[in-house]
Amino acid sequence: MIEIVVVLALPVIGAAVLAAIGHRRQAALVNVVASLATLVAAAALTARVIEDGPLLALGKQFLVDPFNVFLVALTAFVGFTTAVFSRPYMMIEEQHGRLTPARLRLYHSMFQLFIFTMLLALLTNNVGILWVAMEAATLTTVLLVSLYRTPASLEAAWKYFILCGVGIAQALFGTILLYFAAEKLLGAGGGALLWTELDAVRADLEPTVLSLAFVFLLVGYGTKVGLVPLHNWLPDAHAEGPTPVSAVLSGLLLNVALYAVVRCKVLVDGALPGAFAKNLMIGFGLLSVVVAAFLLSRQRDIKRLFAYSSIEHMGIITFAFGLGGPIANFAGLLHMTVHSLTKSAIFFAAGHAAQKTGTQIMDDIRGLITISPVVGWGLALGTLAILGMPPFGVFASEFLILTSAMREQPWATPFLLTALGVAFAAIFSKVQPMVFGETTASRLPVRPAMLPVFLHLSLVLMLGVWIPPFLADWYRSAARLIG
């Protein structure tokens, strides 16, 4: 119980300290230390859950179960590595004159607050607070997307704010409907929005209300997941914001939004006899995979390219949870983990590549490997990993998803395979010339932090070859929980 409080308090304290001290040379270091402290606290919480099993704390307001514990650990971990990466990255940006000390102060404290909202959304047991935390996550990142104050970044931030705001308003209506259904069984008051209470009575919840609620919740949180056709904000926000923000948006925010959808799906599955929620998720997931894959080849900006790849992968995960069953859910959870690690690693590498060549336009990025082998290899290996090459973890999860699709929804397999093939061709043909050939890159004044990239990629490699037993146990019990 004390661990939960510490995990949530540390980022808030970090944000307050960073806002107070302003931008000094140490600010980036304070950011790293605060993120490390959060990671340690999250590890302690994780160890506690491994030992004692799931726990409900503080008057049932907080819940840690196998489904969210690994996401908490993942969030704290990616938060920490991003902080490590952002230190030299932001230093270079400042030297290039794209950022001022005042904006870096905003960046650092908002970064910590964003991590806080993610952790709060994951740890809370209250569906209403989950909504509040998701909305707060948009608010903390909207000024980060517009950090460079260029016309394009302002437009991206505006789009992000309005589209996600409208989306999240739909989710609020869904939450109101959920409360409306629950209140009849559980009585008015705070108890009727607690997920564990709802889960206990889910078979008796009013089906018509819940099906309507799920449509609103899926559309609402689905906007944040970036499901097609609600994805419009995503590529812009990823491309125009600073790279560390793109990395946490792709690696953390999308996962947490999908987590919210899946939590709601569990309740709806219990209340409705048919496969209503499953079919909706299969449909949205498949559409996202196919549309995003075909849009990949039209991209010219490196961060936009990988943003579309994120839409594609979130589609795959949504599809997997839509299929349901122990194997597809297991694969979906594994894919959530490996996608988050791989995609943030790619954004780190792509960010440095853009700094070295002074552009995000892929046609102008050439021959990274001659001037900087680490960045070149980081980008190449990350790309191979995200494209599902064995032995990386993405291969394992995609393979499991495809085989379950063949068994349960055979009609969907050709679409998935085509989309994966198209995505492979599009991304590979664009990344290969960026890595090899005549170089356009130049040296940077500050050594880039490539350690996070290789740390993430080796974890992805490990998950492709061997999944630690406790993690496999969590995936299995979470898969059972999701149903």
Place this chain on the structure above:
Amino acid sequence: MTSIPIGFQLINLLAAILLLLAFAMLAQRRVVSLIDLFAAQGFVLALSTAVVAYTTAQPHLYQSTALTLLLKVFLLPWLLHRLVRKLDVRWEFEGLINIPTTMLIGIVLVVFSFNLALPISQLANTVTRSTLGIAMASIMLSFLMMITRRKAIPQVIGFLSMENGLFFAATSATYGMPMVVELGIALDVLVGMLILGVFFFQIREQFDSLDLKHFETLREDASGPDGAAE
């Protein structure tokens, strides 16, 4: 003929005024009047919440009445007025679609919302269930307003008035959400408004206008202006 208690009649009347205000906002061209209409909507909302609280003896609704009154009648309109004054954007503006067409689309949306709300309001056991359709209609109308306006401030007012509609829906379907959630939502709205204030100045600084027609660089096929990538 059965007579309906005066309290419920009052709630229905206030709900009708709310719908009327939503249409008025849809038709209003001047930004200052739009803010006043938004404040009026907040006031009617607070009043109806108070009546519901009184007729059904739900004490926690008084707290949300106070919250609504403070936030949506005083604080947000005040902030918006200040912004408009500072940014000096008291122009009249054009929508993407002309006003009569917008109104017609609005009427279709109201019919649609009433149909959508019908199965739910039959299940509700609150006295206010008949107003659920109106709540949904005002959400839809605010949504329409956000789509048809191309200036930044009217879009935000549309967004805030959508939040009003949601709040009204929560009151009419379930006598309001639990207090902790309501406080969280209020905090999000307030922080969102403050962030937008900062954001408006950034847009202004960059474009010399709050007209979103400048926002046409990021398209599906293009990868943004080259200037952004430098």
